[in-house]
Amino acid sequence: MIPDAKKCVISLLKSKGIPVSGDIKSSGSFVTVTLLGGVQATRVSDRARFKLSCFDSSPATCDALARRVMEVLDDLSPVVIDDVFCRDIELDGFPVEMWNAEFGRPYSQVLYSFEFVRK
Secondary structure, X not given: OOOOHHHHHHHHHHHOOOOEOXXXXXXXXXXXXXXXXXXXXXXXXXXXXXEEEEEOOOHHHHHHHHXXXXXXXXXXXXXXXXXXXXXXXXXXXXXXXXXXXXXXXXXEEEEEEEEEEOO
């Protein structure tokens, strides 16, 4: 697996103006990035599946942030992130509205697969 694939995804989102936080206790509008299973490796590339959870104060603003993330990622052509070439970004599911019971706040979840090419 490409080292720090999660870090590459976070850097990409931040470079496009998407607020990213590692702590769901944060306030305001932000996205968390979680590496899921389903990592596939070949001799040339690694494909990893990520859950992007979009948090805000209301379901409507969560959904708007999720759609903004989708617009940013869907418009990207192959890109170099932190010296790692990302050949393909693929949407694995449309935003799903969820509720975080622990913190009493809504969020929207989007699944993406990223394909990274090894050097």
